[in-house]
Amino acid sequence: MYFNNAATTWPKPEIVYETVDECFRNLNSPDRTHSAEGAQSSSTMQTCRKEVAEFFGIDDETRLVFLPSCTYALNLAILGQAWTKDDVVIMSGLEHHAVSRPIRKLSRERGVEFKISPYTPEKPFDLDWLEEELKTGKVKMVACTMAANVTGDILPSIEIGQLCKKYGVRYLVDAAQSAGVLPVDVKELNADFMTFAGHKGLFGPPGIGGLFVRDGIVLDTLAEGGTGKDSGKHDMSGSFPSNFEVGTHNLIGITGLCAGVRWVKQAGLDAIRDHEHSLLIRFIEAISSIPGIKLYGSENLERRTSVCSFTLQDMSPQKIATWLSETYGVSTRAGYHCAPQSHETIGTIPGEGTIRFSFGFSNTVEEIDAVTGMLAELPRHATV
Numbered sequence: 293m294y295f296n297n298a299a300t301t302w303p304k305p306e307i308v309y310e311t312v313d314e315c316f317r318n319l320n321s322p323d324r325t326h327s328a329e330g331a332q333s334s335s336t337m338q339t340c341r342k343e344v345a346e347f348f349g350i351d352d353e354t355r356l357v358f359l360p361s362c363t364y365a366l367n368l369a370i371l372g373q374a375w376t377k378d379d380v381v382i383m384s385g386l387e388h389h390a391v392s393r394p395i396r397k398l399s400r401e402r403g404v405e406f407k408i409s410p411y412t413p414e415k416p417f418d419l420d421w422l423e424e425e426l427k428t429g430k431v432k433m434v435a436c437t438m439a440a441n442v443t444g445d446i447l448p449s450i451e452i453g454q455l456c457k458k459y460g461v462r463y464l465v466d467a468a469q470s471a472g473v474l475p476v477d478v479k480e481l482n483a484d485f486m487t488f489a490g491h492k493g494l495f496g497p498p499g500i501g502g503l504f505v506r507d508g509i510v511l512d513t514l515a516e517g518g519t520g521k522d523s524g525k526h527d528m529s530g531s532f533p534s535n536f537e538v539g540t541h542n543l544i545g546i547t548g549l550c551a552g553v554r555w556v557k558q559a560g561l562d563a564i565r566d567h568e569h570s571l572l573i574r575f576i577e578a579i580s581s582i583p584g585i586k587l588y589g590s591e592n593l594e595r596r597t598s599v600c601s602f603t604l605q606d607m608s609p610q611k612i613a614t615w616l617s618e619t620y621g622v623s624t625r626a627g628y629h630c631a632p633q634s635h636e637t638i639g640t641i642p643g644e645g646t647i648r649f650s651f652g653f654s655n656t657v658e659e660i661d662a663v664t665g666m667l668a669e670l671p672r673h674a675t676v
């Protein structure tokens with residue numbers, strides 16, 4: 293039983309496996325081969341770029357850059373901007389390392405100050421506090437996840453975007469946990485930057501992610517090299533998206549991502565969310581009565597993705613996860629989930645973090661009933 297879909301969704305829809313296999317066998321490298329397969333590779337990539345852009349409400353698909361991961365996309369968006377000492381960046385208390393580490397690097401190396409929004413489970417991001425900060429005129433960017441990977445809390449992303457627009461501040465949306473889970477539309481969000489991972493809610497393979505950059509924003513490169521275009525020039529062309537897509541494209545990843553996006557569109561975001569959410573509700577109802585359990589995140593499950601983090605008495609989350617895995621073959625993830633900022637915010641640092649269950653489209657009611665039965669037994673295994 294696999295309950296680690298917030299890390300990566302698994303299994304993938306059959307069409308994703310088929311598409312990846314077909315691409316690996318029949319296509320090669322876009323913009324680099326003078327052959328029928330080369331031309332087809334280039335046009336396939338263009339089609340994928342257009343479809344993925346449309347999925348996110350991006351009108352001009354050249355503003356969508358394919359990158360090896362959401363982490364790389366966040367680093368490019370954050371470190372690729374021009375910063376001056378004493379600029380302020382705001383983030384939530386629930387950020388993943390992929391946001392918080394590059395921002396902390398900016399602070400260490402370029403003198404940028406970062407501030408973290410106050411948090412309560414029912415108000416994971418404080419909009420009143422944000423507006424007071426924006427009024428100072430020092431904030432250059434707000435960088436926030438749409439949904440937290442540790443607690444599943446959904447942040448008020450649209451409202452944050454409206455405030456950023458009102459005060460002329462840049463807004464970076466990390467959609468790693470929301471793409472394929474919640475509607476993500478860069479226009480509705482007023483996003484200047486939006487990043488996503490291909491291998492989570494979009495059901496693509498690992499090794500592919502993306503970055504949207506609003507027209508007019510100048511971004512420096514993090515890596516330079518061949519793009520398949522402007523081959524005769526010594527320097528990078530500066531044009532989107534090729535300026536940032538250096539090295540041979542991961543066409544397998546791109547086509548796999550596109551197949552996943554098509555599958556999500558066909559299944560429907562609402563149907564996916566309804567199914568996963570009903571599993572979350574059933575799971576939480578069943579485990580809430582276990583003596584000593586402490587659940588994290590909003591009690592209003594409408595404001596949560598299908599992620600549930602908890603601790604149980606003083607048992608080690610890692611040991612619980614190992615016990616579940618070794619005794620029953622159940623996959624979860626325990627510890628800090630690459631998000632110590634989040635664990636400090638919810639109070640599980642100091643401590644060993646939480647054990648996290650994250651449900652996916654392939655999980656079933658029967659699996660939830662089976663695993664909650666195992667968890668009910670847990671207090672009797674106090675040595676775990």
Ligand SMILES: Cc1ncc(COP(=O)(O)O)c(C=O)c1O
Nearest residue numbers: 361362363388390437441468489
């Ligand atoms: C909120 C959030 N942001 C960014 C990332 C980074 O995604 P990737 O590991 O695919 O680069 C993750 C991955 O778990 C995440 O949960």
